[in-house]
Amino acid sequence: MSGFDGKRSFEFLKQLSFPRLSATKSENRAADIIRQTLKKAGLPYKTESFREPTYTNTAASLEVTAPYKKTYPAVEVGFSGNTPKNGLSAGLAVLDAQNHFALQNAKGKIVMLYRLLLNDVYGKFKKYKIPGFIRVSDPDGHLAHLRVNQKLVKQNGKFPGLSIDYETAMELIHKKAEKIKLHVKMNEFLGTSYNITTTIKGTAYPDEVxxxxxxxxxxEKCPGAQDNAAGAVSIMEFARYLKENPPLRTVVLAWFASEEIGLRGSFNYAKRHVKDLKKVKLVLNMDVGGAILGSNGSNICGSKSLENYITALCKEKGIHAAIQHGAYSSDNIPFNTYGIPSVALYRSGGIYGHTPKDESRLIDGEHLKMIGDLGLDFLTRTANAIELPFTLDIEEKDKKAVAEYVKNGRYTPIKPEKDKKKT
Known part of the structure; x- marks a missing residue:
């Protein structure tokens, strides 16, 4: 498949590689760039707006007050709340496990947790009078920007939190920090996000999508080149190709907003288009790509025959893409909850995800094309098959994985607003 222009997609990626936090002016700027590109390519598009909580003007730091004094750099955990003007002071408790047993021994203290903040632990902060928390980043020297799920905040309230790097955490432990002060500041407000779609109508099976x-x-504060300017430019290449080579089935291409704060764009789209989803046979999601140093992967939420088809296609094209099953934490999830199978294709460089180092310098056109070619080939074969070469059921283990994902609150089903369309 030679329809994917790596050089052009890389130039487009550089235009999009700036911080694009959900429902802010910067995300809206990216939406304008995408719309302008569609217009220049002669691709008609639709825009749907929706309102989402977001935040800007953030600042965070961690201050040790006893038995020594030192201030460490940190980044806020979004939506966790602001500390008082002079900071939030308490003792420090290092949790070796994220469960209620550990919380019992940390009562009244600020807790430090490694990696993920489990939702059921956050839900017990109030019970154990935990005033705030610290999340320790992976040992790669970079601070990851994270957010608390809005559903958890609504159910349990705000507990100011920040992220520190791994070495800072080790220093706190070795120097036996006992009393600390958190400084967290963010300006929360209700912003507007925009989903953008373009549709290539099928020539033979227009009601199959x-x-x-x-x-x-x-x-926030991350250029998001790999995650996910790469995916956005890849599906633009798909749209250009399909415009010149109309498929047998209808193909809808969507640029979703507000994924990083809980799949908000795709959720809103799915809720607004429930009737239309009955026509959707399969979802192809492109999330993360282009890394010069990295590896290819595919996540399948579907049938064994779909897995076999992807495996065979990779072998035919001479591309290795490690295949996994389950709930890929991205915009395919809302569709999976409606029983629609999905394939997610990606190329990841790993360590710089969700950090300011996720820059275009780590990407080139050759490696955008690598996973882009695979995606376009899979898409065109599927859209042009006389009969789909795989079944459309979802394996039980994948259904359970999606259900667990939803249960854990990483996907927040709040009622969307009425459609607001802008063309």
Whole structure:
């Protein structure tokens, strides 16, 4: 498949590689760039707006007050709340496990947790009078920008939190920090996000839809080149190709907003288009790509025959893409909850995800094309098959994985607003 222009997609990626936090002016700027590119390519598009909580003007630091004094750099955990003007002071408790047994021994103290903040632990902060928390980043020297799920905040309230790097955490432990002060500041407000779609109508089976998506927002202060300007530019290449080579089935391509704060764009789209989803046979999601140093992967939420088809296609093209099953934490999830199978294709460089180092210098056109070619080939074969070469059921283990994902609150089903369309 030679329809994917790596050089052009890389130039487009550089235009999009700036911080694009959900529902802010910067994300809206990215939406304008995507719309302008569609217009220049002669691709008609639709825009749907929705309102989302977001935040800007953030600042965070960690201050040790006893038995020594030192201030460490940190980044806020979004939506966790602001500390008092002079900071939030308490003792420090290092949790070796994220469960209620550990919380019992940390009562009244600020807790430090490694990596993920489990939702059921956050839900017990109030019970054990935990005033705030510290999340320790992976040992790669970079601070990851994270957010608390809005559903958890609504159910349990705000507990100011920040992220520190791994070495800072080790220093706190070795120097036996006992009393600390958190400083967290963010300006929360209700902003507007925009989902953008373009549709290539099928020439033979117009009522059968292959749905393609990529999110175009990023986490705060991160250029988001790999995650996910790469996916956004990839599906633009798909759209250009399909415009010149109309498929047998209808293909809808969607640039989703606000993925990073809980799949908000794709959720809003799915809720607004429930009737339309009955026509969707499969979702192809492009999320993370282009890394010069990295590896290819595929996540399948579907049938064994779909897995076999992807495996065979990779072998035919001479591309290795490690295949996994389950709930890929991205915009395919809302569609999976409606029983629609999905394939997510990606190329990841790993360590710089959700950090300010996720820059375009780590990407080139050759490696955008590598996973882009695979995605376009899979898409065109699927959209042009006389009969789909795989079954459309979802394996029970994948259904359970999606259900667990939803249960854990990483996907927040709040009622969306009425449609607001802008063309």
């Amino acid at each position: 292959i749905f393609v998506c990529a999110h175009y927002d990023s986490v």
